[in-house]
Amino acid sequence: GENVEQHPSTLSVQEGDSAVIKCTYSDSASNYFPWYKQELGKGPQLIIDIRSNVGEKKDQRIAVTLNKTAKHFSLHITETQPEDSAVYFCAGFYSGGGADGLTFGKGTHLIIQP
Amino acid sequence: ETGVTQTPRHLVMGMTNKKSLKCEQHLGHNAMYWYKQSAKKPLELMFVYNFKEQTENNSVPSRFSPECPNSSHLFLHLHTLQPEDSALYLCASSQGDLPYEQYFGPGTRLTVT
Numbered sequence: 468g469e470n471v472e473q474h475p476s477t478l479s480v481q482e483g484d485s486a487v488i489k490c491t492y493s494d495s496a497s498n499y500f501p502w503y504k505q506e507l508g509k510g511p512q513l514i515i516d517i518r519s520n521v522g523e524k525k526d527q528r529i530a531v532t533l534n535k536t537a538k539h540f541s542l543h544i545t546e547t548q549p550e551d552s553a554v555y556f557c558a559g560f561y562s563g564g565g566a567d568g569l570t571f572g573k574g575t576h577l578i579i580q581p
Numbered sequence: 582e583t584g585v586t587q588t589p590r591h592l593v594m595g596m597t598n599k600k601s602l603k604c605e606q607h608l609g610h611n612a613m614y615w616y617k618q619s620a621k622k623p624l625e626l627m628f629v630y631n632f633k634e635q636t637e638n639n640s641v642p643s644r645f646s647p648e649c650p651n652s653s654h655l656f657l658h659l660h661t662l663q664p665e666d667s668a669l670y671l672c673a674s675s676q677g678d679l680p681y682e683q684y685f686g687p688g689t690r691l692t693v694t
Contacts, residue, residue: 471623499681510585510671510685511624518681556624560681568614569683571624 469494469561473572488575490557491539499560506553552579584608585686593692602657602689604672613655618669662693
């Protein structure tokens with residue numbers, strides 16, 4: 468099966484600065500990597516994703532990069548704002564051996580300091 | 582707000598009780614999922630239903646029993662739970678032929694006393 472490691476567990480940045488969260492995965496067969504944002508009292512919200520045939524994807528202030536050789540992918544948030552404060556989860560999609568589904572990292576608590 | 586709703590939002594139950602969690606999706610998806618989210622642990626996939634057929638049971642104890650009567654509704658029946666089962670239970674849905682993009686509900690916060 469898949470194993471996803473996520474770092475750091477907590478990240479504090481000044482408002483306006485950039486934030487980077489990194490994940491590594493173990494199964495080279497994984498082919499889809501979403502990022503979720505979870506605010507207090509809510510379920511995870513899909514914010515961006517990337518498939519294994521693409522190296523980078525951007526959506527306004529957020530971007531995700533994927534290095535298939537090294538088996539790691541990262542979330543980049545530029546010009547951070549107070550509303551970016553939340554817990555962010557990376558995940559890898561594993562298909563095979565009768566087990567289809569997302570394997571999640573442990574999450575990063577992002578704190579935007581005013 | 583996502584198109585996935587869950588009820589109740591909060592539930593406190595004793596170890597001898599029987600209760601059910603409900604999930605409904607309004608997105609026209611064909612696959613539905615139950616996840617468990619505990620403090621300090623990654624989200625854990627529990628069950629997967631694709632076109633109402635259970636395709637995944639991720640070694641979940643039998644005190645958790647899922648039911649999917651149609652592609653829009655998913656239940657999780659609970660009985661004789663343990664205190665360590667206290668967690669946030671999240672439902673998600675996706676297109677049947679695209680299992681990748683999963684959309685989550687707000688969750689049910691379960692406390693077992």
